[in-house]
Amino acid sequence: xxxxxxxxxxxxxxxxxxxxxxxxxxxxxxxxxxxxxxxxxxxxxxxxxxxxxxxxxxxxxxxxxxxxxxxxxxxxxxxxxxxxxxxxxxxxxxxxxxxxxxxxxxxxxxxxxxxxxxxxxxxxxxxxxxxxxxxxxxxxxxxxxxxxxxxxxxxxxxxxxxxxxxxxxxxxxxxxxxxxxxxxxxxxxxxxxxxxxxxxxxxxxxxxxxxxxxxxxxxxxxxxxxxxxxxxxxxxx
Amino acid sequence: xxxxxxxxxxxxxxxxxxxxxxxxxxxxxxxxxxxxxxxxxxxxxxxxxxxxxxxxxxxxxxxxxxxxxxxxxxxxxxxxxxxxxxxxxxxxxxxxxxxxxxxxxxxxxxxxxxxxxxxxxxxxxxxxxxxxxxxxxxxxxxxxxxxxxxxxxxxxxxxxxxxxxxxxxxxxxxxxxxxxxxxxxxxxxxxxxxxxxxxxxxxxxxxxxxxxxxxxxxxxxxxxxxxxxxxxxxxxxxxxxxxxxxxxxxxxxxxxxxxxxxxxxxxxxxxxxxxxxxxxxxxxxxxxxxxxxxxxxxxxxxxxxxxxxxxxxxxxxxxxxxxxxxxxxxxxxxxxxxxxxxxxxx
Numbered sequence: 001x002x003x004x005x006x007x008x009x010x011x012x013x014x015x016x017x018x019x020x021x022x023x024x025x026x027x028x029x030x031x032x033x034x035x036x037x038x039x040x041x042x043x044x045x046x047x048x049x050x051x052x053x054x055x056x057x058x059x060x061x062x063x064x065x066x067x068x069x070x071x072x073x074x075x076x077x078x079x080x081x082x083x084x085x086x087x088x089x090x091x092x093x094x095x096x097x098x099x100x101x102x103x104x105x106x107x108x109x110x111x112x113x114x115x116x117x118x119x120x121x122x123x124x125x126x127x128x129x130x131x132x133x134x135x136x137x138x139x140x141x142x143x144x145x146x147x148x149x150x151x152x153x154x155x156x157x158x159x160x161x162x163x164x165x166x167x168x169x170x171x172x173x174x175x176x177x178x179x180x181x182x183x184x185x186x187x188x189x190x191x192x193x194x195x196x197x198x199x200x201x202x203x204x205x206x207x208x209x210x211x212x213x214x215x216x217x218x219x220x221x222x223x224x225x226x227x228x229x230x231x232x233x234x235x236x237x
Numbered sequence: 238x239x240x241x242x243x244x245x246x247x248x249x250x251x252x253x254x255x256x257x258x259x260x261x262x263x264x265x266x267x268x269x270x271x272x273x274x275x276x277x278x279x280x281x282x283x284x285x286x287x288x289x290x291x292x293x294x295x296x297x298x299x300x301x302x303x304x305x306x307x308x309x310x311x312x313x314x315x316x317x318x319x320x321x322x323x324x325x326x327x328x329x330x331x332x333x334x335x336x337x338x339x340x341x342x343x344x345x346x347x348x349x350x351x352x353x354x355x356x357x358x359x360x361x362x363x364x365x366x367x368x369x370x371x372x373x374x375x376x377x378x379x380x381x382x383x384x385x386x387x388x389x390x391x392x393x394x395x396x397x398x399x400x401x402x403x404x405x406x407x408x409x410x411x412x413x414x415x416x417x418x419x420x421x422x423x424x425x426x427x428x429x430x431x432x433x434x435x436x437x438x439x440x441x442x443x444x445x446x447x448x449x450x451x452x453x454x455x456x457x458x459x460x461x462x463x464x465x466x467x468x469x470x471x472x473x474x475x476x477x478x479x480x481x482x483x484x485x486x487x488x489x490x491x492x493x494x495x496x497x498x499x500x501x502x503x504x505x506x507x508x509x510x511x512x513x514x515x516x517x518x519x520x521x522x523x524x525x526x527x528x529x530x531x532x533x534x535x536x537x538x539x540x541x542x543x544x545x546x547x548x549x550x551x552x553x554x555x556x557x558x559x560x561x562x563x564x565x566x567x568x569x570x571x572x573x574x575x576x577x578x579x580x581x582x583x
Contacts, residue, residue, distance in 0.1 A: 021454050051278070052271040055429065087268065109389060207496070207533075211457035214489045219454040221483050229278040 006037045006075070013069040014045070019062060020121035022220040023128050026062055029223065033084075042078040043070050048085050050226035056088045057114055060105065063096040085234070123192040126178050128216050129171040130189065131209040136167050144202045153184035238565065239311040239518055239546070247522075247543055248558045250550035251312045251514050253414070253449060253474040253506025255319065256339060257330050260296040268384075269325035279511050282478045287513050297510055299339060307346060310507070310514035313547070313565075314556055316348045318378035318414050318449070318506075324385065337372040345561075348554055350376040350414060353405075355397035356385050362404055369408050375554060376412030377405060378449075381433075393433040402441055411444055412553050417459065418450025418475055431459050438466040445553055447504060450475040456490065460497035470553075471498050473545070474506035480520045485527070491537065492530040500541035504550050518546065 014035075015027045026032055026047065034046040045066055049059060063081045070079045081096050083089045088106075095105025102114045134147060140161075160168060176182065179194060187196055197205055239247040259273030277294055289297075306312045317340075319331030333351060340347040351374035353365050368374065382390045391398065393415065405413065417431050431452045438446050449472035452459025463469045471494050479487040494503055505521070507514035526537055551558050 051275045053275060087271065108387075208457075208461075211460060211493055211497075214486075214493060215454070215457040218456060218479075218486055218490060221479070221486055222453070225282060225482065226275075226278050229281045230275075233274065233278065 006041075007035060009073055010035055010037065010043055010045075010070055010076075013073055014066055017062060017065045017069050018125070019223070020058055020118065020125070021216065022223060023121075023125040023216050024220055026066065029220070030227065031062070032066075040077060041075050043076055043080070045070065045079070045081045047081065047083055048227075049083070050223040050230060052085060052087055054086065056086075056092060056106070057102065057110075057112070057117060059083060059086060059088070060092050060095065060102050061114060061118060063092055064099075067096055067099075122174070122177055124212050124216065126171075126174045126192055127209040128213040129167070129174050131206070131213040133164075133167040133171045134189065134206065134209075136164050140164065144199075147189050148187075148197045148199060148202070150188050151184065152182055152186050152188040155188045156184075238313055238562070239522065241522065241539070245539075246562060247311075248547040248551065248562060249311045249313050249514070249518065250505070250547040250554070250556065251306065251310070251315045251507050251509065252447070252472055252504040252550050253318050254302075254306060254315045254509040255317065255331050256297075256299065256302055256335060257320075257510065258296050258326065258328060258332065259294075259330065263296075263326045263328055265325055265327055269322070269330075272322065272325055272330070276511060279475070279478075282482050283512050284481050284516055287516055289510075294510065299342075302339075302509070303343075305513050305515070306509060307343075310509075311518050312346075312507075312514050313561065314346055314348060314550075314554075315509075316350060316376075316506075316550065316554070318350050319352060320378070320380055320383075320416075321352060321354075322383065324383075333368065333372050340373065348375045350374055350378050350412070351410075352378050352380065353401050354383065354385065355391055355395055355401050356388055358397055362400065365401065365404055366408065369410065374410060376414065377410050378414040378416065380416045382416070393437045398437075399440075402437060402444065406441060406444055412447060413444055414447045414449050414472060416450065417448045417452045417455070429455050431455050431462055434459075434469065435462045435466065438462070438469050442468055444468065445470060447472045447553075449506070451490075451494065456493070460493055463502065464497040467502075469498075470502045470504055470549070472504050472506050474508035475511075477505065477517055477521065478508070478512045480517060480524065484524075487524075488526050488530055491524075492526055492534045495537065495541070496534045500537075500544050501549060503545045504553075505546045521546070 011027060014032055015025045017026050018024060019026060019029055019031070022029065031047045031049060032045060033048055036044045047063070047066070063083060067079045067081050070076055081093070083092050086092070091105055095102070102112060103110055137147060155168065175188070178192065179186070190196055191205070239249055241247065259269070259276070264270050273295055277291055280294060281288060306315050317331070317336045319333060319336060322330040333349070336349045340349045349372060351368055351372060353361055355361070357364065379393070381392060384390070402413075415434060417434065431448070434446055434448055445468050447470040448459055448463070451471045451473070453475060459471070463471060476490055477487070479490070507517055522542060524537065525531075526534065548558065550556070
């Protein structure tokens with residue numbers, strides 16, 4: 001019984017880990033194939049990716065994020081994350097187990113610690129979620145003027161339907177990661193650099209972030225199709 | 238040539254085709270095997286009736302190519318964009334001698350592009366001159382994610398790459414197809430990054446950079462660059478395959494491309510044998526943007542489709558479409574056409 005609940009806790013922790021390029025959870029993308037919790041509270045997570053060639057930097061980010069999200073559960077004594085069927089599975093699994101930096105996991109092959117790539121994709125996720133929320137607000141009668149001057153407290157107080165509430169939560173989660181110091185009086189809709197939205201080119205800005213949102217969705221479609229075909233192919237052989 | 242329902246003849250240039258060999262005999266190692274298997278998963282985005290058995294997909298024949306491209310695929314001119322992958326395959330995944338032999342067989346219908354690798358430094362520059370002469374190259378396909386010994390890739394902005402770009406310009410190899418799309422090992426830094434295209438496009442304004450696969454997965458970064466650089470083009474290979482399985486998303490991406498890049502700088506490519514041009518072209522001719530997207534960018538016109546399917550590539554590769562249509566006309570007029578569709582175009 002305890003184990004079942006603990007497994008659910010692990011699944012729910014993994015649900016907060018996203019593929020940076022798609023901004024969707026590794027669980028909903030079906031990257032996580034299995035997990036086990038043993039009597040000593042050790043957790044093992046198996047995952048795979050849409051292709052044998054998926055970018056190792058993203059694989060490494062996801063694997064470390066899974067490890068950290070699960071390790072944060074109070075009762076967990078040890079986490080092991082295992083990527084399967086990938087050309088650099090061994091290096092990634094080893095690096096994540098030893099809590100290595102990406103540079104040390106792939107010695108001599110990169111001088112990148114992945115912090116810049118992580119930051120860049122947090123920015124894209126921020127824009128994607130903002131676009132979804134703004135489109136919803138505009139469709140429900142909010143004006144561009146209201147949006148440009150809205151404060152964090154104003155957005156929080158807004159009466160929204162369930163879809164709106166969910167979009168607001170997703171956006172605010174990312175906004176707080178980008179701008180942890182935001183106060184209730186802060187402008188809640190700003191660019192990824194923190195600048196207020198330009199009144200002269202609001203439409204152009206929306207078009208730009210719509211492109212970011214579409215790109216993420218487009219990548220999600222490709223990943224799902226390829227993963228589906230790959231799983232079928234491996235089951236057949 | 239594709240004939241529309243109203244009888245109009247549309248000249249087709251397929252900007253991205255390959256004759257590849259991913260057979261077991263040619264595979265050097267597991268990487269070669271996994272590479273062709275991954276390609277096969279992409280192939281499954283095709284309509285059911287166009288899916289090949291795996292064995293055929295690994296290595297198809299010149300006759301398959303002629304049938305799928307020229308006879309059934311409406312293609313007037315096909316551009317070979319080869320991928321070498323010498324660390325995975327004994328004779329290369331594509332083979333430039335085989336391409337050139339095929340071009341000799343169809344001199345008016347096949348254009349062969351070549352490649353270079355800046356990591357071959359001085360010796361490679363000399364080789365480029367020789368290859369260019371021997372294989373009648375018209376342009377280049379560059380694959381920055383190619384493995385070579387310990388190196389797992391390079392960038393267009395590397396110092397040796399600049400030397401090669403200068404040499405290409407000197408030889409008149411103006412059309413540079415850059416693979417910016419799904420790749421095999423974008424490890425060092427972030428090889429999906431399209432910023433290197435931005436820099437070289439500004440530095441070499443006389444060269445044309447055709448970004449294959451529109452920079453997937455960085456489509457929005459690509460459109461941003463292409464909007465600023467007049468010599469950057471969008472190669473539709475891979476993207477256009479979604480027209481079958483996910484038409485709504487294809488529409489969204491098409492509206493992005495039309496808005497930022499415009500109909501004069503988008504080039505059709507089937508990426509054969511990943512996908513066959515026949516079904517892609519048939520669907521693309523019938524394709525319309527849904528109302529909400531058309532309201533933003535305007536509806537896609539037949540004129541725009543003609544540019545994308547042939548006229549843009551013809552401009553880059555000096556293909557004389559009116560001349561070609563004229564010389565094709567007598568031969569084609571011998572085939573009886575359905576009543577009421579002919580005459581209006583000639």
